[in-house]
Amino acid sequence: MSARTPSADRLGRLLNLVPYLLARPGILISEAAADLDVTDKQLREDLELLWVCGLPGYGPGDLIDMAIDGDHVTISHDAGMDKPLRLNPDEALALVVALRMLAETPGIGTRDAIERALAKIENAAGDLADAPVAVKLPANQERLAKVRAAVASGNALRLTYYTPSRDETTDRVVDPMRMLMVGGFNYLEAWCRRAEATRLFRIDRIDAFSELDEPSAPPVGAVPHDVTGGVFHPGPELPLVTLRVGRGGRWITEYYPVEQVVREGPEWLVTMRVTDLGWAQRFLAGQGRDVTVVGPPELLERIRAQAATALGQYAAPHGLAADRPAAG
Template identity: 35%
Template sequence: MNRTARLYALVEELRAAAPRPVTVAALAARFEVSTRTVQRDLQALMAARIPVRAVPGRGGGWSIDPGMTLPPIHLTAGEASALTTALAAVDAATPYADAARSAAQKIEAAMAGPAAAAARELARRIVTLPRPGDSAIRTAVERALAEGTVLLLSYRDAAGHESDRAVEPAGLLAADGRWYLIAWCRTRRAGRGFRLDRITAAAPTGERAQPHDLAELLSGSAAAGAVRPTALGPLPVAIA
C-alpha cells in the first residue's frame, strides 16, 4: 500500500472506531508498518487539517471527529476530472480558495491510472487571469458566514468613499466575475452588498448575528433574480 492510500485508510480506520481512540501500535499492526511511520502519517494528516487528535492517558491513542470529515465518495472518472478542473480555476480572490485548493489536491491524490492522467491534462488546459485578493479579509468573511457572527468592515464604495460598518452576514453573491458579501448593515439598517475587493479590512467579533434570509435581503435590488448555481441544486429524478 502506498502512502497516499495508507493516509486515506488511516482516516477511515479512525472514523470506524470513533469516538473511541486507537493506539499507534494497533494502527501499525493493522497496516503492517512501523509505529514511527504511523506517527509521521498522523502528523501529516494534522498538517493537512484533518481533525485527528491525540488522546493522552490510560486508554488513550488517536481519534478523529467523524462530524468534521466525509465518508468515502465514489466519483466517476468524469466527475473527478470536472471537480479537479473547476477547483484548479479558483483564484486567490474567490471565497474558500484555500479549501478549494486542498480539495483539488486530495481528489488528484486519490485518483490513479488513466483517470488521474486525464484529469491532470485537462487541468493544465485551464488558465485564469489572477485577481488581487487579501486572504485575511477573505478568511474573516468565510469565518463570519460559517459561524453566524457579526463582522466589522472597512469599506470603500464605487465613488471612493470609505466607511466602517458592523454587518450581519447572510450569504455570498457571484455576479459578472465579482463576489459580494450580502449582509444586514447595522449602520444603514438595511440589506447591503459589499464587493469583496472593496473591503479594505474585516475583523470578526465573535458576537452572534441575527439570522437573515438571503433572498429577502436581495429583494428589490438589481440581484433580486439571483438563483442558486445549477451544480448546487438537486439532481433531476428519473421517472420510469
C-alpha cells in the first residue's frame, strides 16, 4: 500500500475542518490542532487557506468566512461545507456505479487511475460494494468497434446522424479520415459530402451506418480539426446570446465557452456564442428563474411564442367532455 502524500492528508483535513469548527464555535486553536493531530502553525496555515475557498463567484457570500479572536476561531459562513466528509450508503453506491461505468467506457486513457480509485471506494464501502449492480456498455463498445472496422476498410460510409443543436436526424455520405476521442467522447472525423466540409460525428449520435462500394476519398481541402481546445470553437459568425444569470445559473459559465461575464451584484451578465438559436431556445426554456434571456431579439421572440403556445394548451378544453352540454 502506498503512503499517503502530505497534500492528500491536507485535503482530507480541510474538507472536515469546517464542519468540525461549526460544531465547536470559539474553540481554542491549540485544542483544535490537538484534536486534528497537527501543530498550531499548520492549523493556522489551513485556516488561511480556507479564507480563499468557497463557491464559484468567489465574492462576498461565496467564500468561507471566519472570525479569529486571538487564539479562538469561529466559522461565520460555511459556503455549504457543513457536513463531514462521509458518504451515506446511497452516495457510496452511486460513486461505485459511476466509476464502474467510467471504467467500461471505450478509449479512456486513465483506466489505471480509475481502477485504483474504484478499488479504494469499494474497500471503504465494504459489503455495499457487493450489491448486485453490474455496469456494462455493450452497445457503445459494439458500435465503436463496428465504426472503427468500417473506417479501417477504407470505404465511404452512409450515416443516419442525429444533430441535437437542430433536433433533427439526417442521412449523409461521408469520406472517413480518422477516429479520435475528445472530452471523453469518441468521434469519427470525415469529409461530409452534404456539407462539403470536414465534420466531426459523435459515435453515440450515429443511429445507423453502412459501407458503400466506393473508396473513401476526402478532397485535398479536407483539413483535420484542431481539437486541442475541445470540439466547439465559437467564431464571430455564430449567433451571440446575452443572458442574465443568478447564482443558480452560474454553472453555465463553467460548462459552456463564454465570451464575457460582467458581474452586476448578485447577478451576472453573460454573453456566449451558440451554434443555433433553435438549440438555445430549447436549452434556455428549461433553465427556470435563475436565467433570463436579454438578447438577441429573435431569441426572445421565439421563447415568448413558445411560452404563449404552452399557456394556450393549458387554457384550451381537454377531451370530449368539455364539449358536452351540462346535464339538466
